[in-house]
Amino acid sequence: MLRGMATVVFYADDVAEARAWYTEFLGIEAYFERRTPEGDLGYAEFRIGDFEAEFGLVQRQFEVTPSGGPGGAILFWAVDDLDAALARLVELGAKVYDEPRSRGEGFMTASVVDPFGNILGIMTNVHYRSIVDQNRDKRLG
Template identity: 30%
Template sequence: MFNAVRTVMTFAEAPEASARWWGELLDTPVKVDVSDNGAVYAWVEIGGVEVGFHPADDERNPRGGSPVVYWGVDDIDQVRERLLAAGCEHHRGPLTIEPGRRIAQVRDPFGTIVGIEGP
């Protein structure tokens, strides 16, 4: 029924600024579309997945309504430290959820909570 994840949508007050921050951190190009009404949708591609930043809208896309996406990493401690040094804030963890499997969450400078998972 489901195949691979294709797009992860996050809702941000500043979609283009959010995408550019992640694009710079991950050294990946940022793509931007502007609708006829001036709304900006921006995205980066990470590991074959489009990570999109859409304008926040409390009526249609309430805060807290989005899932936390966990990115697989080789070294959770190293990646977490890099994210914190780049401007993210600690949110949760690192936690061992089963032997050999750990998770952590950070909040990026734009309020999006991002998960990382690894050994």
């Protein structure tokens, strides 16, 4: 049974460049890094969001099934303000992949292709917010 997202990885030809770009977008530094045998940055990982989800950047040479274009499953990260998040991503050089669209009352999605060829989804999601609030109430309760 799936229990929740553990780690999502994006691939980049230059992990150091991708780490710098995501550091700028996320406003935090990667907490973990691993070098290749040649000494290049092969992996960088961030912990982000309400549940400290692991977001990793992996040297493209380690990609199991290279696609040659944007690819992978689209993971939609919860955001409080979809328009502001989308604007920030575009400002940093991401290209809109899917314009904002309603997926039903309280659910909006959009996605971009980052400068490294990965699809990054963002979403406002009332269910996500209710789970965060519920878990916060349990901790405070």
